[in-house]
Amino acid sequence: MNDKPPRPFDAIYEAVRAIPAGRVMSYGQVGVLAGETPRTVGWAMTSAPDGVPWHRVVGADGYLRIGRRSPDLQRLQRDLLAAEGIPLLENGCVDMELYQAEG
DNA sequence: ATAGTGACAAATG
DNA sequence: TCATTTGCCACTA
Secondary structure (H helix, E strand, C coil), X not given: CCCCCCCCCXXXXXXXXXXXXXXXXXXXXXXXXXXXXXXXXXXXXXXCCCCCCHHHEECCCCECCCCCCCHHHHHHHHHHHHHCCCCCCCCCECCHHHHECCC
């Protein structure tokens, strides 16, 4: 039952939840909005509860830095992004110039 | 308390 | 361009 850490990254989840559909944000951007560092954002995403569109969080380059330990998650994020109207480029990254949220 | 790791980012060689 | 290093913060052993 202790799957979720007692440390609610409320600020981080709030920033991620504030990302509108069809838009994406980088870990660094979320970190700035949440007042935390990109590292902490990544760690918070590992325990992202329901209601948090973690799939809208991508790397600063638009790449899906995910998938290093869970290839399934990368495919899941790719599917979720496509479902929101965010197709990935041939490089496998998101067009930040078009889909990056302002904040 | 210490060391190692991590869904990052920017700088450096 | 690629690989390496450093900074940052939180968690696990």
